[in-house]
Amino acid sequence: MTALTEAPASARLGFGARFTRHMVLSRWTPESGWSPLELAPHAALELSPAAMALHYGQAVFEGLKAYPRRDGSLALFRPDVNAERFNRSAERLAMPHLPVERFTEACEVVVRADAGEVPQGPGQSLYLRPFMIAVEPSLGVRPSREYLFAVIASPVDYFFADGYQAIDVWCAPDHIRAAPGGTGAAKCAGNYAGSLAAKAEALARGCHEVLWLDAREHRWVEELGAMNFFCVTRDKAGGPVLATPRLSGTILAGNTRGSLIELASALGIPTVQRPISLEELTAGDGRVTEAFACGTAASVVPIGAVTTSSGRSVIADGRPGEVTTRLRDELAAIQYGDRDDRFGWMHTVSVP
Structure with a gap:
């Protein structure tokens, strides 16, 4: 394809x-x-x-x-x-x-x-x-x-003006998106209003979006802007493993997120839902080979680097990864009709 x-x-x-x-x-x-x-x-x-x-x-x-x-x-x-x-x-x-x-x-x-x-x-x-x-x-x-x-x-067309390129993200140390018992799992206007100050801060630092951490420890990755977060690691044999934070009441259950988990399974890419720490993401030790965000508006967006108050950490080589690109292209092929809709996801609208 x-x-x-x-x-x-x-x-x-x-x-x-x-x-x-x-x-x-x-x-x-x-x-x-x-x-x-x-x-x-x-x-x-x-x-x-x-x-x-x-x-x-x-x-x-x-x-x-x-x-x-x-x-x-x-x-x-x-x-x-x-x-x-x-x-x-x-x-x-x-x-x-x-x-x-x-x-x-x-x-x-x-x-x-x-x-x-x-x-x-x-x-x-x-x-x-x-x-x-x-x-x-x-x-x-x-x-x-x-x-x-x-x-x-x-x-x-593309959510980001640069099209399909890896983005830089800012991890704000003093902002949270959602707290346990709050409205993080709801798609309500107030959640987005509360994110705008951090988004402005990210842009001022030369980044595209905000990487949100948990409210309790400010340690665990939850979402990326208004999108769900994934990263790719390796199993013992060197094969790719897709990882994403589990839904726990503070993360929105994204349609694209759920679809990518199904799609990855069909492609033979195992997926785990587990805690992902900021430390793991920025360690630079090769454990994380790719990272991306996903959502309806932007589809699949590669993450090239994470900036914190301690500095900038590049994910692998800073470019869109192989798994990220494959998932993006496979999903788009189903949506645009270049692949058979084996999942029954597409709802045809009859037009006279």
């Missing part, structure tokens, strides 16, 4: 900077439940300044993509997994459950309406952002009694 190539500069869309013409809306109240899905023009939302999401942060969201397939079709990648996580996030924030079928249908409606706006270049796709916010106008500190669910869409 030929590795994906980077789109020419003239064809780049960026990430999340452009939006398609339509969105889907649905509203919830205790008396009526969810209203029928409404396809509407992409436009500003009318909210009361007392809408509870603006004051108490009841806001959850998801991210998934519709891929242009080589046979001319369009397909969503595992929307049921995103729908299930959406409901776990909603439950954590005392928000109503949205039927999985309704979630998937809403995504289909947007893709079908804006099929002509799905980009077709290498690495390009249509990014979907389903979200739910509390819209009841009230300053009472309690769960809202009115919610808005919506899906908007954005034609995108």
Whole structure:
């Protein structure tokens, strides 16, 4: 299989900077439940300044993509997994459950309406952002009694402007992303707001993203930016072993993470879910041969170096590793239709 190539500069869309013409809306109240899905023009939302999401942060969201397939079709990648996580996030924030079928249908409606706006270049796709916010106008500190669910869409290519290259990451010593008992396993807006100061610090230090450590010991790697973390080590025979932190309530269960674990197993690459220390990652003793992050927005992103207050540690030779690149290319081949979908991951959207 030929590795994906980077789109020419003239064809780049960026990430999340452009939006398609339509969105889907649905509203919830205790008396009526969810209203029928409404396809509407992409436009500003009318909210009361007392809408509870603006004051108490009841806001959850998801991210998934519709891929242009080589046979001319369009397909969503595992929307049921995103729908299930959406409901776990909603439950954590005392928000109503949205039927999985309704979630998937809403995504289909947007893709079908804006099929002509799905980009077709290498690495390009249509990014979907389903979200739910509390819209009841009230300053009472309690769960809202009115919610808005919506899906908007954005034609995108690479998450990072440099395309597929290894990134540098900053390990902030005095910031944490999530603590036990908190909302780390939920995809809620507040988690991202709380990460922005550390992200700004990373950029100021010449790094691309933040490597998050655990809240108790500031020792164990948890996530990379808003992505899940993996590294590659070697077994006694010298073969690659994929390692990732186990889900423990402070780490988001990523759709791409779960898919890569399945894919690695099918490719004969063993995977272990275990604690990974910052010391192990930065030791420079050859135990860690590759490291990468993964998520819907960025797919698979190699990590070339980790910077801490003690200095910069290069992972192996600082370039994308063999296992990292193979997993990325194999996953993309399934998503874009260059490989048979043996896992049943792709959900075709019928377009007239």
